[in-house]
Amino acid sequence: MSWHLKEKLRQTLAMEQNAMVFAPGSRHGFALVYPNTYRVGMSNLGFHIIYEQINQRGDTACERIFLPDKKTAEEYARTNTPLLTLETQRPLYEFPLIGIAITFEMDYFHILEILALGKVPLLAGKRSEKDPLVIIGGPCATFNPEPLADFIDAAIVGEGEEVIHELLDTYYLCKQRGLTREEILRRFAQIEGIYVPRFYQPVYDVNGVIREYRRTADVPDRVRRRWVKDLTRYKAQTVIVTPETEFKGMFLVEVGRGCGRHCRFCMAGYCFRRPRMRPLAQISEAVAEAQRYGLKVGLMGAAISDYPEIDRLCQLILSRNMALSVASLRADSLTDTLVRALAASGHKTITLAPEAGSERLRRVINKGIDDQHLYEAIDMATGAGIPHVRLYIMVGLPYEQDEDVDAIVEMAQNVKKHMEGRGSKGKLTLSINPFIPKPFTPFQWLPMAPVETVEARLSQITAALKGQKGIEILVEPVREAYIQGVLSRGDRRLGAVLHTVHRRGGAKAWKKALKEHGLDDAFYLYRARSLDEVLPWDNLDMGLETGYLVKELGNAQEERFTAPCVPGCVRCGVCTSPAKEGVI
Ligand code: SF4
Ligand code: SF4
Missing domain, CATH: 3.40.50.2300 (Response regulator)
Structure with a gap:
């Protein structure tokens, strides 16, 4: 020892x-x-x-x-x-x-x-x-x-x-x-x-x-997913304060759980769907605790700007001479108060997640954001003195066409031009990830885009924006995304592969180990599953009605909008009795 x-x-x-x-x-x-x-x-x-x-x-x-x-x-x-x-x-x-x-x-x-x-x-x-x-x-x-x-x-x-x-x-x-x-x-x-x-x-x-x-x-x-009906019974905030975290100097506070926006690619939106918001009074207690430690408040939740009392919460934090922080924001629910509070807290970058370049592809994924929302959000940020913009983008989304990839380049150029038009000298960062289909989403049956296609598209975007002043491109490691792609929709046979990889000392041995066990990553990545196939996660039940995901897949193909969760709704089967279930 x-x-x-x-x-x-x-x-x-x-x-x-x-x-x-x-x-x-x-x-x-x-x-x-x-x-x-x-x-x-x-x-x-x-x-x-x-x-x-x-x-x-x-x-x-x-x-x-x-x-x-x-x-x-x-x-x-x-x-x-x-x-x-x-x-x-x-x-x-x-x-x-x-x-x-x-x-x-x-x-x-x-x-x-x-x-x-x-x-x-x-x-x-x-x-x-x-x-x-x-x-x-x-x-x-x-x-x-x-x-x-x-x-x-x-x-x-x-x-x-x-x-x-x-x-x-x-x-x-x-x-x-x-x-x-x-x-x-x-x-x-x-x-x-x-x-x-x-x-x-x-x-x-x-x-x-x-x-x-x-x-x-x-x-x-089938095993039914657990969810907490009354969030107020449980605090969700930093428990142990340590200087060694990714969020240094920050006290994390959950404002709500679940997300009712129905983005069709989003596992969190489907598996933790039912939106539940904490009362301001409870969050205010957590803010007071953050103050005792002299820490900034890190607001946590799926879509922070959707919190109904976001303005009052920001005012409350600022009135205590404290600062706040958020991860990414929805461009369509930003408020001036929130953006100004972020600026007052020292934020230099506003992070938005349009996910796709074209409005068409955003309709496919039900993102509910158009270019105008982006521009308005950028105007708010620039007006508040936040110079830099970061956009989260995915390539290889279902039904993506060449024009959608061109649209990413156009969007970046237009956004940059718009920033400059508002007098901003800030940097635009595109943070690009390959899309990975996830279980319990309408895209769970679809193949992942071939790695060669994704790499070609990333090169195309990088080449088109190369040398454009003030635009930076960050790309997640592509090969790793394809290991994630296998594991996220994988079955029990992958256990033997993980075991072999472990004995060989790391993920580098992944491809070879798959082969040794008679498996092929194409089976997991590139195969369109039939709608009646038994899926590895079929023993679990997220509470969605049978056929709901198929319907949403159809809506994606038809580019039809699915409205967010609303009180009284029993549409997807997750809320059987909304009045009792505490949905906002
Ligand atoms: S807004 Fe969309 S992407 Fe964000 S958490 Fe909600 S469903 Fe997911
Ligand atoms: S039943 Fe309606 S409110 Fe409840 S999670 Fe489904 S869509 Fe949202």
Whole structure:
């Protein structure tokens, strides 16, 4: 056991405020893993929320574990030290329950690395009665946990604040009664929102498509996603204050959850759809707390400018001589007050997400934003003294034509010209990502655009805008997007591939490992699924009515607008009784 590693963890703990540390043995242990570095994990609000929920129980001590950097991982291996928790520097394998919060597909590789470093058997089927139960949660667990099925014992589908307590209560009761691991998992599978993959065995056709899932225990046909009906019962704000986060100097505050805009590419919009807003009074308490720490308020939510009381919230923050920050904004719901508040908070860039260059393609994806919205938003920003503009764009969107790619270039040139026309000398940044079709969206059946097409389109855009003063282009790594593309709609057979990649030491071995296991990325990426195909995530239920996604796919093809969520609506099936469900 390395003294140096323990000391490093103690130093990290010492720079934090509000970490909760309990004497070993005084409570049950729960290891909460973020499968990326400390810095990334501590920037994730969901991670803070679950940490607090577990510790508030009084019977459980939640201890955090992160992916060590390369040098530290080598030190763990060299000194034969099992991966240790931050709070009490205990080995991961000693915890009876391990929860892993997963937000990005590329972190799947890190999960195996962490379990191996923590000396936890990688395969769920190989774990004995004394080994931990490994439970995943977060967006990836909600939309498609199948590629990780071999390594996990259970997945939490949906929002975790309530179901985590049901899971822990069930676990402690089962342990008191001396139940086996298998029996505990059977009990877990009866809890709404908990998926236990081992009880749903896929049967494949010769062509590799899933023929059916066979239930091997008395479990629900489909696992319903959990959601919190009354958000006000749970705070969602920074719990542990640390200088080491992506949002340095910021106190994160959730203003609302879900999004009712129905953008057809957006997994968050479909899986966490039901829009629920927090009352201003509750957010105001969080703002007061941010002030006690002397931190800027980082407003979190799917579409911040859609918050009905955004102006009053901005005024409240400024009236306390505090600053605020937001990620990207919807160009069609910006207010002058919000933009001025951002400028007063020191924002130099306004970030908008038109997603596509042409209005036609924006209709396909139901973005609901036209060029005029962009110009008006830029006018507001320029008028408030925010010089720079960043636009999020995707290439390879469904039904994209060559003209739509030309339109990205035109949009960039027009926006830049517009900025200059308003006297702005600011920079325009295009942040471009390849489009990845996601489960539970109307595009879940469609092929991803071929990598060659996406690369050619990116080169075309870059070449067309090359040398244009004040325009910068940032492109996400394209090859990585295609690994994400496989994992996001992948099936359980990818577990063997992840395992091989892990043994070979990283994602570089991906393509070769796929081949070795008789799989082809084209099967996952480029194949149009038929509408009646059994999809890997069909065991999960987001609450959408059967046929709703097909209807929305038709609307995309017809470029028809789907209106946002409104009170009283029962359109998609998610709200059965809007009055009771608390939808805004
Ligand atoms: S506005 Fe659209 S892209 Fe943004 S969160 Fe909502 S549905 Fe998703
Ligand atoms: S039922 Fe209506 S309000 Fe509820 S999530 Fe669906 S579209 Fe939105």
